[in-house]
Amino acid sequence: MRIALFITCFNDTMFPRTGRAVTELLERLGHTVEFPQAQTCCGQMHFNTGYRPETLPMVRRFAEVFAGYDAVVAPSGSCAGMVRDHHRVVAAQYGDTALTEAVDQVAPTVYELSELLVDVLGVTDVGAYFPHRVTYHPTCHSLRMLRVGDRPLRLLRAVKGIDLVELPAADSCCGFGGTFALKNADVSNAMLADKMRHVLDTGAEYLCAGDNSCLTHIGGGLSRLRTGVGTMHLAEILASTEGDTR
Amino acid sequence: MSDRDNVVWLGTPAFPEAARAALADTRLRANLRRATATIRDKRLAVTAELDDWEELRERAAAVKRHTLRHLDHHLLRLEEAVTAAGGTVHWAADAAEANAIVTRLVQATGESEVVKVKSMATQEIGLNEALADAGIRAYETDLAELIVQLGGDRPSHILVPAIHRGRSEIREIFLREMGDWGRPAPDGLGDDPRDLAEAARLHLREKFLRCKVAVSGANFAAADTGTVVVVESEGNGRMCLTLPDTLITVMGIEKVLPAFADLDVFLQLLPRSSTGERMNPYTSLWTGVTEGDGPQDFHLVLLDNGRTATLADEVGRQALSCIRCSACLNVCPVYERTGGHAYGSVYPGPIGAVLTPQLVGVENTASLPFASTLCGACYDACPVKINIPEVLVHLRAEAVEAKRRSRLLPTAEALAMKAAGWVMSSPKGLAAAHRLAALGARLVARDGLIGSLPGPPARWTGTRDTPAPAQESLRAWWRRTKAVNETQGRTTAEEEGRR
């Protein structure tokens, strides 16, 4: 199976370690991962902020760069959701039928990490080892756009050594929302405060999620308050093995 | 838009600013947290117990879609059926027209006061104020609406307009204001919910018995029979709909249903979604006029007020399917923290953020479509499956386009988005931006973390530490370590050059 890694622009620059973890994990499971160097961004920020014309070239590039793979994996629920749900909307809006067709071809091959593992590769026990107390925040787009359901939790439960604790009010939004965090900074902070309170209530060492953008927001708050709670992308926990010092 | 129009309250600041004030109000926050949590849990319990809940939602959405597509047809059928049953139908293009019609109808009766059933449509057009200008007193009879009216306040929730008030505040309002409006509150009134309800009951009773004219809204109207439906839970509506001689109903044109039988699905969905009850306590249905029973003079005012324009928008029109259950407000993490007033409209919360801009023009309410994280909780809760996040991003695009059109110079945000668009559309641009960011971060980061920064970045960095960009991007790492794919990278880079 030819699997392409769509790292997403945010992870590329801020969290390359997540991309390395996805690669390590999939290679450990016996798959080959390719990284098309021409990839850039899914266009989510522009689309969600109302900048449609600026989104179009990114939609076009994505469809070109990722055409022809058996599966494309993105370690981000919201970027995978952008491609699957919204690329078509953009292509159709500009009446580009060739692009719409190209999007219809590529979009169904795009998976968020937990979907790829559970649905496509058929594994829940990926042979990981992570001896820490962890709580999981299901990010909104994974939960309500992609409907990944309990796939990430099933993967985490199979991790050796993990002490997985339930996050209270897990499905309420953390308040990130992309440019929302800047445009409505006060509301965003109010939501962040509640999310942090719930995380702290679990006594977890690490907060885990499938999206580094939400984790940057929540983790940034946890760090500023010197809570000592760390954040870790799902891929990084799943990539951890017994020999690791992580 | 007339100045009486309440769709938007003139003078309310943009959402982020209005929200800031609300967030600082401790009492408001506590009231909202308690009220929304209670109603959320109730709704979840009663929707989970139905196996066919999703099917019901799908059926309701389909009925609404069909109705909106053939709205003109069904409205004419409704007019015919209501007229045949002895009622009179009036058409109002906007708030001013609707207010003039109702005022004239009340004046024709010779009365100077009316009792009101809770109604969003009459809130939307500012009917009470218009009637007051004509010397007619309108008495709200829904408990929460009464609290808002006595308090000289504005509604902050579709279903529970006084959700922002706690019971001690309500007690104060009753003691202070009831005497000016009629029967005063009993001496020594406590703040027990039962005592408060009893005070309202006594206060309202004399109005029910005295008033000869009632004004209501409508939840539904069946086009085949001409039957109008009001759904309420206190019995005040039943009083207003049966005791007076004259009944005037103001209804948004989107409330029509093709057939009486369609009520089946909506009367299952509405109570479970709105109050978390299995069945609605008081469901009043009437068809025109029945001799010797109830009001002998019935008028139905069909209100457009921006709805036809909304209907023309293929993505936005789904907002007209709304049955005003308020589930989207109760599950919204933004609404839960700011309350309704911050939205500056009678329609707050997620549905307000998509409906208000469409009714009055997105350029007049440009901050509303952005008052959401797009978390999608509203879409999941909506009994008629309105894809609120979809409409929000659609309206955001319209807001940006409206700004582009109205300004000679682009905004700072537009420039930033343009630059980011350019960078993000090319791997070279992205790589260059990364190198620059990584370099810049070295200047401000300590132990790999960026702390508080001055200026606009403070909106983010004021409360959050930020990791510095990694020194080596994944793209660069891959080039360095995965030689096999190097050729592939080069090929695409060459293609890049040709483009």
Ligand code: SF4
């Ligand atoms: S949009 Fe949906 S959930 Fe919100 S009030 Fe209307 S019907 Fe209810």
